[in-house]
Amino acid sequence: MDLEDLVRLRRARDRMDREYAQPLDVPALARTALMSPGHFQRSFRAAYGETPYGYLMTRRIERAKALLRRGDLTVTEVCLAVGCTSLGSFSSRFTELVGETPSAYRARSHEQGAAIPPCVAKGLTRPRRDRPGATQTDPRTQL
The missing domain is CATH 1.10.10.60 (Homeodomain-like)
Structure with a gap:
């Protein structure tokens, strides 16, 4: 995983930290990270050890x-x-x-x-x- 992907994943993770009480779904978070939903889920799990849903x-x-x-x-x-x-x-x-x-x-x-x-x-x-x-x-x- 390259540094650009990590920066985009961090942006999505920061959004989850800030907006945890809002309705958030994988497609919306993937858009924040400028990734497709499937790539976002796989990359997030690889980077943070859990799924975006689990983290949220x-x-x-x-x-x-x-x-x-x-x-x-x-x-x-x-x-x-x-x-x-x-x-x-x-x-x-x-x-x-x-x-x-x-x-x-x-x-x-x-x-x-x-x-x-x-x-x-x-x-x-x-x-x-x-x-x-x-x-x-x-x-x-x-x-």
């Missing part, structure tokens, strides 16, 4: 966690505020990345996290799929 959903879940910690919005309001249109899909992805439902996350105390410096908290609170103890199998290897 991670951004949305990060923001949702912050809104849920505040405690003044319902799970449905948070879902809509971060750009998700389906409460079921939002809850499923949140549970997959965070390890608990949005309602359970909102209900528990988050005061311990307040004592953690922001530079450390960012790494500790970023949603991840590779949670300790979670077993992940590659479906292509299953018979």
Whole structure:
């Protein structure tokens, strides 16, 4: 991948970071990167290790966690505020990345996290799929 492609991919990724709550789809992001949708998806995955949709959903879940910690919005309001249109899909992805439902996350105390410096908290609170103890199998290897 050449430097020009990386610059264009970064432009699309920056747009996802800024406009995560807006309706974004692969064709629109591909136009931002001046690439075809297929080339954009392949290049994005090669550069960042995840699909554009996966990256966007991670951004949305990060923001949702912050809104849920505040405690003044319902799970449905948070879902809509971060750009998700389906409460079921939002809850499923949140549970997959965070390890608990949005309602359970909102209900528990988050005061311990307040004592953690922001530079450390960012790494500790970023949603991840590779949670300790979670077993992940590659479906292509299953018979």
